[in-house]
Amino acid sequence: MxxxxxxxxxxxxxxxxxxxxxxxxxxxxxxxxxxxxxxxxxxxxxxxxxxxxxxxxxxxxxxxxxxxxxxxxxxxxxxxxxxxxxxxxxxxxxxxxxxxxxxxxxxxxxxxxxxxxxxxxxxxxxxxxxxxxxxxxxxxxxxxxxxxxNHGEINVLGDLMTTRVTSHIGLRDVAENITAERVRRAVTLAHETLVKSGKTRPHVALAALNPHAGDNGKFGREEIDILAPVVAEYQAQQMQVTGPWPSDTVFLKAKAGEVDAVVTMYHDQGQIAIKLMGFDRxxxxxxxxxxxxxxxxxxxxxxxxxxxxxxxxxxxxxxxxxxxxxxxxxxxxxxxxx
Structure with a gap:
């Protein structure tokens, strides 16, 4: 070629x-x-x-x-x-x-x-x-x-990609903008971009919105009502989509190479983690x-x-x-x- x-x-x-x-x-x-x-x-x-x-x-x-x-x-x-x-x-x-x-x-x-x-x-x-x-x-x-x-910003560090469900909006507006359709768009964008970069069966992990992934609804129901059902949809299609994982641990999996992409719920949830892991790359x-x-x-x-x-x-x-x-x-x- x-x-x-x-x-x-x-x-x-x-x-x-x-x-x-x-x-x-x-x-x-x-x-x-x-x-x-x-x-x-x-x-x-x-x-x-x-x-x-x-x-x-x-x-x-x-x-x-x-x-x-x-x-x-x-x-x-x-x-x-x-x-x-x-x-x-x-x-x-x-x-x-x-x-x-x-x-x-x-x-x-x-x-x-x-x-x-x-x-x-x-x-x-x-x-x-x-x-x-x-x-x-x-x-x-x-x-x-x-x-x-479907298009959007994807951040990449080495073999790891991140996308986000919401981006340049105020934190007070994040929760109401977490919808199943927006989550699907972010997951699909990550999956398709990984395939284009050479991954044959990428693993996409979904970060939770709430502390401890909501702790079974104690700290919020977005994980139960929105995120988990979307994950189940992709898994029913035999796609490697997992979560929602607590956002303070999902990047440990990413750093260990266990996932290819992390879908975050808002801008800094992913940006802080990925820039700490390698700002100059x-x-x-x-x-x-x-x-x-x-x-x-x-x-x-x-x-x-x-x-x-x-x-x-x-x-x-x-x-x-x-x-x-x-x-x-x-x-x-x-x-x-x-």
Whole structure:
């Protein structure tokens, strides 16, 4: 099989994204495992290399070459003037640049010119200032692609994935938003993404909402009335879905490698655990979309932007996972075509 072709964009120009990509391109084995298309302003890529103290030569690609390029090539764009890039600051200009390069990368994937997209960290405040009319970039991407199927944010650490039933809402609103349908969507999203990454029969564990998994209804009935019946539905289909497990012990199972994914009930229930287990290796996948998209799970790190201190670990993990997802997608498309 030929190497997958990946589009990489610099993320928010004011953050550590350009530096991270410069470090990624100098990491062992990266250029040998994928053909890479750098999408974005040339001055942003040279900015990242300068911040990292590394050399970077940009090899331009023409529109005619986009369907057959090899190696590491550069698709130039003019999304933000150099003097409008203010390191470690939230600006509408940087947000607009991030959205324009994201749109272009998604267009390339839809057209079949690349097999997946890796984006360096975005800044949500900058995206909002630039006019992103969505709660986050994941919803934005689905709308841009016209995708209405099941999708959502998946966090990955090594071989472990987490999804969540509720996400960016207040804690006081969590319980009323735990419904059987939302739980099914989260479980299915985790299961399908694991299969796409190469797992043949993944084990998905469901975290409880209440302390001690409700203690037989003493501390709440969500486990009895909602979660356990959903688990039983999947088990009746011979799928490895278990729980609900107390949330303070389910990640011990995950850390021991006993499960492949944990479905949590709210944002920090999973985020705190997985970031403590490996903040510098965490990856976010935009699960469910017809196009593989990954990014490091951390943010733009304005506190160290421009200082040459960015850790490339999570970006490399995002790159490696994207390769796996892109290969699976290409194999699937080739089977359908034949």
């Amino acid at each position: 030929t190497k997958p072709r990946l589009a990489i964009i610099p993320g928010d120009p004011s953050g550590i994204g350009p530096e991270l990509i410069a470090r990624l391109l100098h990491s062992e084995g990266v250029r040998e495992t994928a053909d890479i298309l750098l999408v974005g302003d040339g001055h942003l890529w040279t900015q990242g290399a300068r911040q990292a103290g590394l050399a970077l030569s940009l090899d331009p690609v023409s529109e005619d070459e986009l369907s057959s390029f090899t190696g590491c090539r550069h698709l130039d764009m003019e999304t933000v003037a150099p003097e409008k890039v203010h390191i470690a600051e939230v600006t509408a200009e940087s947000g607009a640049s991030a959205l324009r390069t994201l749109d272009r990368a998604l267009d390339l994937a839809v057209a079949g010119r690349v097999d997946g997209v890796l984006f360096a960290p975005f800044n949500k405040a900058a995206l909002t200032a630039a006019g992103m009319n969505a709660e986050d970039e994941h919803v934005y991407m689905a709308r841009y692609l016209g995708f209405t199927g 965490g990856v976010t996948v935009v699960g469910g979309l017809p196009i593989p998209v990954t990014t490091p799970a951390h943010g733009t790190a304005f506190d160290i932007a421009g200082q040459g201190k960015a850790n490339v670990g999570a970006t490399r993990s995002a790159f490696d996972l994207l390769i796996r997802l892109a290969k699976t997608r290409r194999n699937t498309l080739e089977k359908v075509a034949s």
